[in-house]
Amino acid sequence: MCGIVGVLGRNEVAPIIVEALKRLEYRGYDSAGLATVNDGTLDRRRAVGKLVNLSDHLVHHPLAGKSGIGHTRWATHGAPSVANAHPHQAGPVAVVHNGIIENFRTLREELTAEGHEFQSDTDTETIAQLTCKHLAEGHDPREAARLTLGRLEGAFAVAFLFRGENDLMIAARKGSPLAIGHGEGEVFIGSDAIALAPMTNRITYLEEGDRAVLTRGSVEIFDAEDRPATREARTLTADQTRVEKGGHKHWMAKEIAEQPVVLADAMAHYLTADTFDFPPELPDFKEIDRIVMVACGTAFYACLTAKYWFEQLARLPVEVDVASEFRYREPPIGPRTLAIFVSQSGETADTLAALRYCRDKAAIVSVVNVPESSIARESDVALPILAGVEIGVASTKAFTCQLTVLAMLALRAAQDRGTLEAPALAAHVADLRALPAQISQALGAEDRIAAIARRLAEAQDILFLGRGAMFPLAMEGALKLKEISYIHAEGYASGELKHGPIALIDKHVPVIVLAPRDGLFDKTVSNMQEVMARNGKVVLISDSAGAAEAGAGTWEVLTMPRVAPVFAAILYAIPAQLLAYHTAIAKGTDVDQPRNLAKSVTVE
Numbered sequence: 001m002c003g004i005v006g007v008l009g010r011n012e013v014a015p016i017i018v019e020a021l022k023r024l025e026y027r028g029y030d031s032a033g034l035a036t037v038n039d040g041t042l043d044r045r046r047a048v049g050k051l052v053n054l055s056d057h058l059v060h061h062p063l064a065g066k067s068g069i070g071h072t073r074w075a076t077h078g079a080p081s082v083a084n085a086h087p088h089q090a091g092p093v094a095v096v097h098n099g100i101i102e103n104f105r106t107l108r109e110e111l112t113a114e115g116h117e118f119q120s121d122t123d124t125e126t127i128a129q130l131t132c133k134h135l136a137e138g139h140d141p142r143e144a145a146r147l148t149l150g151r152l153e154g155a156f157a158v159a160f161l162f163r164g165e166n167d168l169m170i171a172a173r174k175g176s177p178l179a180i181g182h183g184e185g186e187v188f189i190g191s192d193a194i195a196l197a198p199m200t201n202r203i204t205y206l207e208e209g210d211r212a213v214l215t216r217g218s219v220e221i222f223d224a225e226d227r228p229a230t231r232e233a234r235t236l237t238a239d240q241t242r243v244e245k246g247g248h249k250h251w252m253a254k255e256i257a258e259q260p261v262v263l264a265d266a267m268a269h270y271l272t273a274d275t276f277d278f279p280p281e282l283p284d285f286k287e288i289d290r291i292v293m294v295a296c297g298t299a300f301y302a303c304l305t306a307k308y309w310f311e312q313l314a315r316l317p318v319e320v321d322v323a324s325e326f327r328y329r330e331p332p333i334g335p336r337t338l339a340i341f342v343s344q345s346g347e348t349a350d351t352l353a354a355l356r357y358c359r360d361k362a363a364i365v366s367v368v369n370v371p372e373s374s375i376a377r378e379s380d381v382a383l384p385i386l387a388g389v390e391i392g393v394a395s396t397k398a399f400t401c402q403l404t405v406l407a408m409l410a411l412r413a414a415q416d417r418g419t420l421e422a423p424a425l426a427a428h429v430a431d432l433r434a435l436p437a438q439i440s441q442a443l444g445a446e447d448r449i450a451a452i453a454r455r456l457a458e459a460q461d462i463l464f465l466g467r468g469a470m471f472p473l474a475m476e477g478a479l480k481l482k483e484i485s486y487i488h489a490e491g492y493a494s495g496e497l498k499h500g501p502i503a504l505i506d507k508h509v510p511v512i513v514l515a516p517r518d519g520l521f522d523k524t525v526s527n528m529q530e531v532m533a534r535n536g537k538v539v540l541i542s543d544s545a546g547a548a549e550a551g552a553g554t555w556e557v558l559t560m561p562r563v564a565p566v567f568a569a570i571l572y573a574i575p576a577q578l579l580a581y582h583t584a585i586a587k588g589t590d591v592d593q594p595r596n597l598a599k600s601v602t603v604e
């Protein structure tokens with residue numbers, strides 16, 4: 001959450017910073033701002049709302065300078081207002097920050113008692129005020145920033161710019177990612193490498209506790225113990241940083257459409273002609289008695305789905321938890337436990353904290369989309385999902401790629417533990433390999449789905465029902481719809497409906513039933529009939545056999561290709577995503593940047 005950028009450039013930096021912030025806007029869009037040093041003068045511009053408001057403001061109030069820092073905000077402390085927008089300035093120093101300073105109250109009281117006057121409600125301003133104090137005490141900017149950083153508790157990525165210093169920027173990371181970009185006679189920082197891609201593809205990632213002192217001609221890095229440190233610079237490929245909508249109206253539409261290709265990529269990575277190709281460090285599942293899976297949001301639903309696969313195919317008990325609960329519950333973790341952390345960004349604060357809780361207690365595997373992320377780097381084995389950059393705040397292709405990688409992992413576990421014979425294993429792999437083509441076919445139903453979505457857009461409440469692995473998908477479908485259309489939606493296990501939620505059913509409540517024609521189909525259809533008997537408007541999503549058998553009397557039927565029942569959740573994610581997308585379009589909401597949300601949640 002929040003994106004930060006910094007540039008010591010050769011040209012005017014305001015347009016460069018705005019361009020880089022555009023690429024970080026997925027991290028938050030409550031306000032944006034930038035500060036520059038121009039001939040020694042430190043000045044800033046800030047605007048509430050999306051970046052476009054800052055761009056407009058800059059047209060009338062331009063900001064010159066070849067050194068600058070910028071910020072796009074997801075509000076934590078203090079409402080989205082100009083006063084709370086970054087950069088925060090105190091006298092000769094300006095600061096941009098991503099994260100939370102947990103001891104900001106103590107620092108603020110201390111500084112206020114000493115006569116410092118705060119202009120905002122933010123935790124970030126304490127960083128600027130504290131640095132201002134150290135400068136007033138006679139410390140030079142490098143030392144002032146170092147002393148300030150030593151007092152900060154919490155998680156942050158931060159950048160400092162100083163009046164009178166045209167060629168100095170200081171940056172630090174603790175808990176939130178930060179990349180340094182190397183140019184020819186210029187240097188950049190950014191919350192991710194994608195922000196810096198138009199300027200450079202030579203990137204150094206700061207490590208936990210690192211502080212970097214940057215000038216146009218030098219990059220000095222100090223580690224958490226304040227020792228000079230060397231961090232590798234790597235050259236990223238165009239694929240790793242490409243972000244183009246490719247003719248689609250929204251990122252989300254593009255990312256939904258990409259799924260056949262990215263799923264095939266993920267499979268090509270982990271499957272050879274006749275076996276699996278996982279890193280050799282992956283534990284032998286024969287040595288594992290139990291799996292705990294931890295994640296947040298959509299990744300949590302991917303874990304809940306995978307529980308069915310690990311338990312049914314590999315006969316391994318699995319416990320799944322949301323990271324924000326897991327980390328504080330202090331669950332006992334036995335030695336023969338495998339802990340799996342799933343995260344698109346690899347930076348989600350709660351998931352990372354849960355991972356650290358498991359360190360030294362269990363083997364740690366992560367399933368991530370960003371291979372350079374903190375979660376990937378702190379795992380014993382990181383399994384990339386190869387979804388490519390995902391920009392839409394509502395996760396789509398990352399979800400199906402997470403599922404695909406977890407399905408392959410479950411099959412590998414079944415192989416290690418001998419719970420599936422070779423022919424059964426091969427059949428399951430063949431079923432997985434069939435998915436990209438089936439997904440392409442499902443995408444062909446988009447117009448039909450859009451028509452159903454236009455009817456759904458009238459609703460106040462929508463329920464999703466599913467059994468087995470369709471139950472977590474029902475919750476994911478409801479989450480997707482809530483996130484982008486703002487319609488209240490809930491996902492329930494079909495059999496649980498009669499224990500309460502059925503009281504909600506009347507002729508105004510659409511109920512989306514995810515029911516491929518599998519072994520549980522008849523049970524789900526009975527629950528569907530209970531809804532119809534109470535005038536609920538059922539949208540049945542099934543295959544042609546299921547539709548023929550149970551479609552009569554429903555409000556709408558949507559037919560999917562036939563799919564192997566075990567992995568049907570991967571295919572049925574497509575209509576769930578498209579229903580949410582087209583309902584949001586029908587309602588005219590902001591699909592890619594829904595209100596109050598951010599893609600990367602680096603605060604608790």
Ligand code: G6P
Pocket residue numbers: 296297298299342343344345346347348351393394395597598599600601
């Ligand atoms: C945010 C995003 C969700 C995402 C969740 C977990 O809430 O809006 O789309 O599922 O964070 O993020 P992660 O990067 O850990 O998968």
